[in-house]
Amino acid sequence: MVALSAGIAAALLFVVFFRGYTQLRADPLGHLSEADRDLIKAPVKKRQRASLLTKFGQWLGPSISGLMGRSYYDFISRRVMYARSDQFADASDFFAMKARLLLIFGVGALAVGSIADNYLAAFLIAVIGFFLPDLVLRAAGQRRQAMIEEGLPDFLDVLSVTVSAGLSFRGALDRVIERTEGPLAEEMETTLQQMDVGTSRYDAFHALKERTDSQAMEAFVTSLMQAEDLGSPLVESLEQISTDVRQSRAQKARQVAAKASPKIASVVTLIMVPGTLVLMLASMFLVADFDFDLLFGDGGF
Incomplete structure (x- = not known):
């Protein structure tokens, strides 16, 4: 009887040991989905105390x-x-x-x-x-508004090609945003999110115009709304808008160059001309080997 009890106790101890060893080696998160596992294993950012x-x-x-x-x-x-x-x-x-x-x-x-x-x-x-x-x-x-103006013509070119391939304007806009980076893509993505929650296209693009200080973006939104109201073909409208934006950028560059010319002339007049005169006078004195002792010596002034 004692031997039987000892055998049963030993068997129970073995079962408990085996069960504990199995639980120790098992993954406690194994029953969770991959999304839940990633959420639990994600590092928790410590709250930094304000200085x-x-x-x-x-x-x-x-x-x-x-x-x-x-x-x-x-x-x-x-x-x-x-x-x-x-x-x-x-x-x-x-x-x-x-x-x-x-x-x-x-x-x-x-x-x-x-x-x-x-x-x-x-x-x-x-x-x-x-x-x-x-x-x-x-x-x-x-700097951010300049990046938006610089990237808008190329963005419109890709958007017009995507629309001409058969996608809707909203789908084409989403596809181009996925392959574009920078401030322009961020603003367009915000506009698309507003349209996804029920905002009309007119209100979403009007908000886009308000969020930017770019004349090119304002021209794009205005032309797009006019094309939608008049029922013009979207691809032709996008191509025309892209052309107008490039022409506007070229005109602005010419205006900046025209304003820079007087500034360069003033710099040349105020700095280079006096400096050149001083250099010429100094060279004349050195070449002539002028005797300064004769002027400032005991017999001079």
């Missing part, structure tokens, strides 16, 4: 926004929409950065004013720190 400088910007930013007025806030909101920069998610981030830079440059201005006793330089440093985010935002917006 004191960031908290200061978040605290003072709304005060600066209220001090500058509603019109300035709307202007910055539109500029942020044009730029879509990683530095400024919205106008609140812009004013928070303005507050941080104002603190940093303000400390530098106080140091310059107290140590060097130069209050004009201190004032200029504070002004630069206050308006530096405006310059950064403006440069980012101009």
